[in-house]
Amino acid sequence: MFKQLGLIGCGLIGGSFALALKQAGWVARVCGYSATKATMNLAKEMGVIDEICLDAPSAVRGSDLVLIAIPVQAIEDCLREIAPHIDTDCLVMDVGSTKANIADAAKAFLGDKLSQFVPAHPIAGKELAGVSEASPTLFKDRPLILTPSEITNLDFIERANKVWTQLGSKVHKMSPTEHDAAFAAVSHLPHLIAFAYMNGLIKQRDHDQFLSVAGPGFRDFSRIAGSDPKVWRDIFLANRKNLKEQITHFKNELQAIEHFIDNEDSASIVECIKASQVARNEWIINQ
Amino acid sequence: MFKQLGLIGCGLIGGSFALALKQAGWVARVCGYSATKATMNLAKEMGVIDEICLDAPSAVRGSDLVLIAIPVQAIEDCLREIAPHIDTDCLVMDVGSTKANIADAAKAFLGDKLSQFVPAHPIAGKELAGVSEASPTLFKDRPLILTPSEITNLDFIERANKVWTQLGSKVHKMSPTEHDAAFAAVSHLPHLIAFAYMNGLIKQRDHDQFLSVAGPGFRDFSRIAGSDPKVWRDIFLANRKNLKEQITHFKNELQAIEHFIDNEDSASIVECIKASQVARNEWIINQ
Known part of the structure; x- marks a missing residue:
């Protein structure tokens, strides 16, 4: 059970993750940031997020779970931006579709928070994207890949495993390569x-x-x-x-x-x- | 309304055609031939066909509607084989996925029955093939292409159009080319x-x-x-x-x-x- 999810990117994947966690009773509150205001408004109307944040660090501060659900190239900048704001007990995950580049960026930017970062890749998609398509069952019976590094804290890996298993994903572990x-x-x-x-x-x-x-x-x-x-x-x-x-x-x-x-x-x-x-x-x- | 459908090839497409026609009350009796005995037995058990025929000509004799639903390369031989047995008022259709080669074969082998031949191509498929997968709704809301030649009798084209429309297909006309x-x-x-x-x-x-x-x-x-x-x-x-x-x-x-x-x-x-x-x-x- 988490007290606050910081959601960076409120699209199909991020929105579905928030809805699924809420439905499971695993999170008390969701603070969301997205690049466009319209997406955040819709996410709030839909009950995907509880609070709109004006930037990524605001979504991270005070959260004990952070999900980065934005296009791959933007994840690198995002990690750099949020690094100073990550609490010491916060589990951070991304859902990018490539993993070696994100592993490199995490090593470069996360510093002593690197051990809290568990990269994830849920294999779930839909014909149409966007928060309007978000569904709490999107991850059910779907593969989910975790690609922790050799210095990721085992306790955080286990938390990540539990979250995705709870959402119905079949969790695999692989190296980024x-x-x-x-x-x-x-x-x-x-x-x-x-x-x-x-x-x-x-x-x-x-x-x-x-x-x-x-x-x-x-x-x-x-x-x-x-x-x-x-x-x-x-x-x-x-x-x-x-x-x-x-x-x-x-x-x-x-x-x-x-x-x-x-x-x-x-x-x-x-x-x-x-x-x-x-x-x-x-x-x-x-x- | 047809008195007898001669079905050559009792697979997914042929079987679905027979089931759909029967369900619509458009055919009194189906005589079927397939290359393997097991397929014919299953087709009869399923009620797809009423009578098992030992060869293609036996399925054609006495029929006022013939559907050839076998792989493209086999259609040419089939047309040659059945040509002498086609009644003068019988509508003959194939469901091959290529049409220029079948138009050529029809011209070569059908003689004065060529005017009764209306090549058809239903755009319907399924993950699995075989008569066990046959369904009377397979053609519903699916495109169906007719490729009549310049000497096809207009009355037969209209009959073909009516049959497929009845089964729910959206009928298009094109040249074989x-x-x-x-x-x-x-x-x-x-x-x-x-x-x-x-x-x-x-x-x-x-x-x-x-x-x-x-x-x-x-x-x-x-x-x-x-x-x-x-x-x-x-x-x-x-x-x-x-x-x-x-x-x-x-x-x-x-x-x-x-x-x-x-x-x-x-x-x-x-x-x-x-x-x-x-x-x-x-x-x-x-x-």
């Missing part, structure tokens, strides 16, 4: 592909006619093509080394299938699709 | 990308760890990676000219984004994602 390699593969590359695909489509003269007959396959495949530009710019730049490696794996396979089609190599095409089918079906069964 | 160009863009390329992506992923040593943290974005993006190998081999080969063109559009955009990332060109990355986001959001609003 392992995390970024894994997410380049299963999240960042799919987003990059979806954006490239959609741009390739809409630049064609007949794209309206094409889109008029698109069906459920297109709908699901392209869902992530509707993701937020600044969030994903930050992720691509922060994790570009791993992302480049994943693009190479993908392009090699794309070239292989193209080659099979050019040569009407029916057996190799079937083999390739079969491998994909088996892997996808195994994955979905394990969910 | 327009159809194949559109579906290369909004369906065939996404499938090819999904297969390539999944192969690129599972060939990596750490793919189990990667997959263990995959979330809802991965789930939706990769759904079509679980599609049927033979169905998609046939589609890729039948529509390879259009598909190659779409691959080129996609690769150009992929290269552009890679270039922006290499150069840390933040503004161009945002612009590219923004274009994708706007297009995807416009599309989903129109659904």
Whole structure:
């Protein structure tokens, strides 16, 4: 049970976290800061936050739990800004989608508060973002990755584990490096592909006619093509080394299938699709 | 109202068509043929078909409606085989995902029955295939493309239109050429990308760890990676000219984004994602 959550970023993820903690009776009061006034007003109207703060340090002061839920690139500045205001018993977490860059920033800026910082990454999303989409069940049955450093205090790691478990998340632990390699593969590359695909489509003269007959396959495949530009710019730049490696794996396979089609190599095409089918079906069964 | 549906291929699409027609009271009796005995037995147990036929011509004889719902490459042979057995008042439709090759086969094999053939393509799919997944509501609110030729009898086109409209489909008309160009863009390329992506992923040593943290974005993006190998081999080969063109559009955009990332060109990355986001959001609003 926490007496005060300082919420920095009152969007879909931050808002859902606050709602879920409140619903569980795990927090008495939420002080929220967001870059835009409209978001904070809406968050307050919705009961996501109890008090509007004028800057990030104001949300941190007096809090025993802080969640930083803003785009990846902004987290670095935020850590620098709030460091002097973190109470000695306050658990600080971010929810950024890349972790090595945040680990570096934390080391650079948090000083003796570094041991209280437990980076987290909840694997939860929705077609639409924003606090209006916030839901207390967003994290239920979803993976949640913690990437503590070697000097993170074990007691704080355990508190973080308990909070997310309480919200229904399945908690994994990884190093920041392992995390970024894994997410380049299963999240960042799919987003990059979806954006490239959609741009390739809409630049064609007949794209309206094409889109008029698109069906459920297109709908699901392209869902992530509707993701937020600044969030994903930050992720691509922060994790570009791993992302480049994943693009190479993908392009090699794309070239292989193209080659099979050019040569009407029916057996190799079937083999390739079969491998994909088996892997996808195994994955979905394990969910 | 039809007296007998001859169903060639009793899978997800064919089975759903038969169930929907029966539920609407539009067909008195369904005679079905499928390549495997187990499928036909299950289809009969489920009430999808009333009579098991030993070959395609047996399903066609005496029918006033025939639906060919088998993989694209097999449709050509099927048309040749059934042509002599089609009654003069029988409406014949296929549900293949490519249309130019089927138009060619129909011209070559159907003779004076060509005017009764109305190629159709229902844009409906499911995570899993097979007659066990058949549902009478599969076509409801889904696009359905008819690609009649210049010599198709208008009365038969109108009958086809009425049948699919009755099942809840939104009927479009296109030429086979327009159809194949559109579906290369909004369906065939996404499938090819999904297969390539999944192969690129599972060939990596750490793919189990990667997959263990995959979330809802991965789930939706990769759904079509679980599609049927033979169905998609046939589609890729039948529509390879259009598909190659779409691959080129996609690769150009992929290269552009890679270039922006290499150069840390933040503004161009945002612009590219923004274009994708706007297009995807416009599309989903129109659904």
